[in-house]
Amino acid sequence: MKSEIIAVGSEMLTPFRQDTNSLYLTEKLNEIGVTVSFKTIVGDRKRDLVNAIRAALARIDILVVMGGLGPTEDDLTREAMAEALALKLRREGPLVAALATRAAQWRIPLPSNNLKQADVLEGATILPNPNGSAPGQWLDTTFQGHRKLIMLVPGPPGECKPLFDAECLPRLLTVVPRRTIARRILRAAMIPESQADKLLAPIYTAYTDVETTILAHGGDIQLILLCSKSSPAAAKARVDELAGKLEEALEDWLYSSDGESLEQIVLYYLGLRQATLAVAESCTGGMVSQRITSVPGASRSFLGGAIVYSDTLKHAFAGVSPEMIAEHGAVSAEVAKALATGIRLRTGATLGLGVTGIAGPTGGTEEKPVGLVHIALSSAEKTESVEKNFRGDREKIREWSTQQALDLLRRRLR
Amino acid sequence: MKSEIIAVGSEMLTPFRQDTNSLYLTEKLNEIGVTVSFKTIVGDRKRDLVNAIRAALARIDILVVMGGLGPTEDDLTREAMAEALALKLRREGPLVAALATRAAQWRIPLPSNNLKQADVLEGATILPNPNGSAPGQWLDTTFQGHRKLIMLVPGPPGECKPLFDAECLPRLLTVVPRRTIARRILRAAMIPESQADKLLAPIYTAYTDVETTILAHGGDIQLILLCSKSSPAAAKARVDELAGKLEEALEDWLYSSDGESLEQIVLYYLGLRQATLAVAESCTGGMVSQRITSVPGASRSFLGGAIVYSDTLKHAFAGVSPEMIAEHGAVSAEVAKALATGIRLRTGATLGLGVTGIAGPTGGTEEKPVGLVHIALSSAEKTESVEKNFRGDREKIREWSTQQALDLLRRRLR
Numbered sequence: 001m002k003s004e005i006i007a008v009g010s011e012m013l014t015p016f017r018q019d020t021n022s023l024y025l026t027e028k029l030n031e032i033g034v035t036v037s038f039k040t041i042v043g044d045r046k047r048d049l050v051n052a053i054r055a056a057l058a059r060i061d062i063l064v065v066m067g068g069l070g071p072t073e074d075d076l077t078r079e080a081m082a083e084a085l086a087l088k089l090r091r092e093g094p095l096v097a098a099l100a101t102r103a104a105q106w107r108i109p110l111p112s113n114n115l116k117q118a119d120v121l122e123g124a125t126i127l128p129n130p131n132g133s134a135p136g137q138w139l140d141t142t143f144q145g146h147r148k149l150i151m152l153v154p155g156p157p158g159e160c161k162p163l164f165d166a167e168c169l170p171r172l173l174t175v176v177p178r179r180t181i182a183r184r185i186l187r188a189a190m191i192p193e194s195q196a197d198k199l200l201a202p203i204y205t206a207y208t209d210v211e212t213t214i215l216a217h218g219g220d221i222q223l224i225l226l227c228s229k230s231s232p233a234a235a236k237a238r239v240d241e242l243a244g245k246l247e248e249a250l251e252d253w254l255y256s257s258d259g260e261s262l263e264q265i266v267l268y269y270l271g272l273r274q275a276t277l278a279v280a281e282s283c284t285g286g287m288v289s290q291r292i293t294s295v296p297g298a299s300r301s302f303l304g305g306a307i308v309y310s311d312t313l314k315h316a317f318a319g320v321s322p323e324m325i326a327e328h329g330a331v332s333a334e335v336a337k338a339l340a341t342g343i344r345l346r347t348g349a350t351l352g353l354g355v356t357g358i359a360g361p362t363g364g365t366e367e368k369p370v371g372l373v374h375i376a377l378s379s380a381e382k383t384e385s386v387e388k389n390f391r392g393d394r395e396k397i398r399e400w401s402t403q404q405a406l407d408l409l410r411r412r413l414r
Numbered sequence: 415m416k417s418e419i420i421a422v423g424s425e426m427l428t429p430f431r432q433d434t435n436s437l438y439l440t441e442k443l444n445e446i447g448v449t450v451s452f453k454t455i456v457g458d459r460k461r462d463l464v465n466a467i468r469a470a471l472a473r474i475d476i477l478v479v480m481g482g483l484g485p486t487e488d489d490l491t492r493e494a495m496a497e498a499l500a501l502k503l504r505r506e507g508p509l510v511a512a513l514a515t516r517a518a519q520w521r522i523p524l525p526s527n528n529l530k531q532a533d534v535l536e537g538a539t540i541l542p543n544p545n546g547s548a549p550g551q552w553l554d555t556t557f558q559g560h561r562k563l564i565m566l567v568p569g570p571p572g573e574c575k576p577l578f579d580a581e582c583l584p585r586l587l588t589v590v591p592r593r594t595i596a597r598r599i600l601r602a603a604m605i606p607e608s609q610a611d612k613l614l615a616p617i618y619t620a621y622t623d624v625e626t627t628i629l630a631h632g633g634d635i636q637l638i639l640l641c642s643k644s645s646p647a648a649a650k651a652r653v654d655e656l657a658g659k660l661e662e663a664l665e666d667w668l669y670s671s672d673g674e675s676l677e678q679i680v681l682y683y684l685g686l687r688q689a690t691l692a693v694a695e696s697c698t699g700g701m702v703s704q705r706i707t708s709v710p711g712a713s714r715s716f717l718g719g720a721i722v723y724s725d726t727l728k729h730a731f732a733g734v735s736p737e738m739i740a741e742h743g744a745v746s747a748e749v750a751k752a753l754a755t756g757i758r759l760r761t762g763a764t765l766g767l768g769v770t771g772i773a774g775p776t777g778g779t780e781e782k783p784v785g786l787v788h789i790a791l792s793s794a795e796k797t798e799s800v801e802k803n804f805r806g807d808r809e810k811i812r813e814w815s816t817q818q819a820l821d822l823l824r825r826r827l828r
């Protein structure tokens with residue numbers, strides 16, 4: 001069955017804000033085998049809203065309208081739906097009472113305008129919203145002679161998501177043919193995008209019953225595999241078969257077969273090897289540490305480290321001598337190695353990581369251009385370093401450098 | 415004039431990817447006085463695409479269709495537009511030649527399927543795309559008796575944005591009544607959201623000709639003021655008048671009158687005072703440093719610092735004694751102050767910042783719950799600290815702590 005999500009709110013038609021609830025609703029609809037064929041974003045104008053609702057009902061079976069259920073004059077979803085379907089709205093006594101109780105509890109006045117939240121479409125079921133004042137509505141009706149399932153859900157994410165899960169999904173499941181979705185997420189690091197495409201496209205395009213989405217960002221690629229079948233075992237088998245072939249093709253670029261992040265994998269290996277880590281970051285300015293410490297429990301393996309932005313601190317915290325910096329420059333393989341070794345010795349960590357580079361936009365020379373980065377990893381046994389020339393702006397260069405540093409760690413630890 | 419943006423691509427109907435080009439196009443359209451009344455996202459199915467195009471042309475004057483212009487079988491925008499308008503497509507010789515030249519340069523074969531990129535709608539103008547193989551198209555036509563301006567633009571952001579700027583905007587300006595947009599962005603830190611609303615709403619709602627958007631995230635609020643008038647001076651005057659009143663209401667929560675980020679402001683003040691900064695971060699794990707170093711030129715005032723995740727490093731890098739940690743706990747005002755003072759003395763910076771807290775999800779106790787954070791700032795003259803109890807998950811607590819740390823710096827420096 002085909003569905004459409006309409007997100008209501010003029011703020012989502014500005015350059016500054018986007019609908020994001022629909023990503024969550026799409027995931028939930030997909031999981032029960034419902035495809036989202038259209039998404040529409042419309043502002044708080046009743047005429048536009050009626051138009052969007054009619055356009056949607058003419059082309060799909062299931063319609064979720066999100067937002068515009070609040071108490072203000074701009075909240076027009078109920079009125080627009082009534083007009084689009086030529087249905088009456090009736091004010092529900094128990095809902096009016098609930099609004100009054102809520103207002104009394106919060107010791108706020110109840111303006112008469114607020115009572116519109118108690119208006120319900122003829123024939124609709126009220127969907128309780130424990131997290132807000134406006135309930136949702138469920139309507140099983142016909143439009144131009146065809147059956148349509150319509151849901152009105154509130155806009156704030158904290159109300160929309162729980163209400164959709166608790167009230168809409170169970171009702172949809174009684175109507176929608178039962179299907180199961182199997183899902184797998186593969187992740188790989190630092191593979192060139194063109195190479196990924198050449199390697200992977202011939203494989204996944206042959207699996208027409210598995211939907212493959214590839215997301216690439218900052219040296220990380222995610223392959224999301226989805227398969228919807230009536231049998232759970234059949235769906236899982238197809239996804240696993242394709243995943244196996246893709247894993248083989250990705251060779252050692254692959255770091256995760258089930259969606260874990262690169263920092264999670266690094267921490268997993270550190271725990272497994274009972275190793276500890278310390279870092280000395282220059283151009284990444286804390287990004288490596290920040291990603292590692294974003295994982296709960298990171299403190300078991302991550303000791304910390306130093307942001308050695310100035311040459312003085314490269315010396316003070318990682319023991320890199322001013323002579324070495326004068327001889328090779330702060331951005332050099334020698335200094336990266338000295339940072340890695342120095343921070344390891346200063347902190348007593350098993351592994352030391354050093355990052356130095358030129359993030360730009362200024363500071364580049366012909367010999368050492370913006371984007372040049374040296375990353376080194378040191379243990380008691382050996383110290384190695386890699387040199388990279390990343391392209392893009394300051395933020396991109398820092399992101400890629402961070403990803404490369406974590407990937408160097410992963411490859412050493414695995 | 416009213417417009418609609420249609421984003422074409424099945425990947426944007428998954429839970430994993432969103433259209434973001436439309437934010438850019440919306441900004442550009444708004445700047446020439448064109449409102450975006452609808453956004454539609456549709457997959458790579460011709461029937462759905464024709465449906466979306468017809469629905470759009472029936473309700474707006476200006477239509478931008480983005481994506482679906484590439485060489486693959488899934489790229490159907492040209493064909494769908496031809497069907498929706500009952501127009502023919504003609505294959506353009508010069509475009510075929512350009513595709514052949516491009517393929518030869520890149521030493522790749524030119525499959526016959528690729529030639530569809532040379533198909534142009536009857537009456538359309540070809541819009542050159544120097545960044546990709548598929549050109550855009552501009553069509554000034556009628557639909558159901560009304561004049562419609564239609565643009566087909568490529569989907570990849572690196573092709574879409576420059577083509578829209580260079581080819582679409584100048585053509586739109588010859589048709590659209592000339593208006594000017596004045597814009598101001600005010601920013602404030604750490605103001606409670608409910609308080610912001612109570613303070614600001616009565617002010618900006620009175621300016622019905624200025625569109626005010628409020629974005630709140632992680633202790634930061636942005637107020638974006640837009641006013642569109644035929645006279646540039648009149649638009650600017652209205653925006654400035656409202657901005658003045660909002661600035662007054664925001665008192666010292668306001669940190670920026672023109673959109674600069676908090677880290678930019680902190681670095682601006684550091685430069686002005688010829689002061690240097692070093693940080694010792696525990697729970698924020700590098701986020702403070704990362705935000706500061708995201709600003710080009712940060713190295714002029716930011717020396718670096720330490721990620722003192724383990725107690726050993728709190729001692730090694732900031733001189734916090736194990737006795738003090740044993741007595742007060744690692745998360746305490748005393749340790750925050752010792753971190754700030756210690757990192758200042760070790761690095762020779764003018765200012766030292768110390769952050770320690772419990773980011774969770776585990777590690778909290780009844781006395782010191784998850785979300786408890788102490789932040790201290792030390793100079794030769796004085797060392798002060800603030801205690802906060804932030805709510806939310808690990809990421810939120812870290813974001814709020816970072817914002818609070820930067821705001822403490824700003825308040826001291828200004």
